[in-house]
Amino acid sequence: MSTYYPAMLKLTGSRCLVVGGGRVAERKIAGLLEAGADVVVVSPEVTEAIGAWEMSGRVTVLRKRYAGGEDEGASLVFACTDSRETNQQVHADATRLGKPVNVADRPDLCSFVVPAVWRRGPLLVAVSTSGTNPIASTRIRDRIEQAVGDHIDSFLGYAAEYRQRVIAQVHDAERRKRLLAELFSDEALDQVRAGRWEELKRRMEAVLDGGSQ
């Protein structure tokens, strides 16, 4: 049974420490950069992509082995080296400071695990198998992406604006809920996936224009 608690973290401008500069570190850093985090990497060597992020000023790289103390000011810590001992040391240091820590080779030591992610505008889908099978997470994430489709982005923009109008104009709570549910009916989501939601939009506009209290 899963004992994890899902949450969307706001990391804009927050310092995150990544120890190690290999393939796994590169993947974790890519996700952190998408979230606007301020990434510091500690590793004697880094991949080409991490080197390129360093060149463009997107990450700071300290080219040295982890010594301890580098996690000062970090909100999240990632232990991604290929040294089991170093990863354990990073875990011990972060835990002592009460910092959340992810340990690439030890799911049992992770205070948080990283899910497989699909982002589309404001939509963020995150899938986890509670640390047991990352490939399953990616496959299930891909299936959700296929089922929802890329047009969801612009539709969510419209829907957020529609919702504000419903809140302002419709004072009956039950009717408000019904209208918003209709916007996301199975039929509506099928139309969105097919990229044909103009008709849905017309219908929803007509419902709102057609008198509402």
Ligand SMILES: C[C@@]1(CC(=O)O)C2=NC(=C\c3[nH]c(c(CCC(=O)O)c3CC(=O)O)Cc3[nH]c(c(CC(=O)O)c3CCC(=O)O)/C=C3\N/C(=C\2)[C@@H](CCC(=O)O)[C@]3(C)CC(=O)O)/[C@H]1CCC(=O)O
């Ligand atoms: C989803 C994703 C997010 C990300 O990393 O960004 C992610 N792993 C991904 C890929 C991936 N990882 C591995 C393979 C090779 C195939 C295989 O072994 O299965 C592949 C596939 C590939 O590389 O293509 C190997 C692996 N992974 C872990 C261990 C340690 C162990 O299990 O003991 C080992 C064995 C290492 C070894 O053999 O030495 C551990 C973890 N990996 C997690 C997340 C966390 C659980 C997530 C969940 O709850 O489902 C957790 C617990 C900790 C963490 O890393 O947060 C990302 C896909 C992103 C994407 O494609 O979008």
Ligand SMILES: NC(=O)c1ccc[n+]([C@@H]2O[C@H](COP(=O)([O-])OP(=O)(O)OC[C@H]3O[C@@H](n4cnc5c(N)ncnc54)[C@H](O)[C@@H]3O)[C@@H](O)[C@H]2O)c1
């Ligand atoms: N969690 C996951 O998603 C996942 C997936 C695959 C593998 N793994 C595990 O993650 C670990 C890293 O895998 P990888 O493919 O990125 O390895 P890699 O060999 O590509 O990279 C290892 C990195 O660690 C750095 N490093 C080594 N000792 C260090 C130290 N003392 N201080 C700082 N940096 C140090 C190296 O410079 C290198 O950049 C392995 O233990 C692997 O089993 C985890």
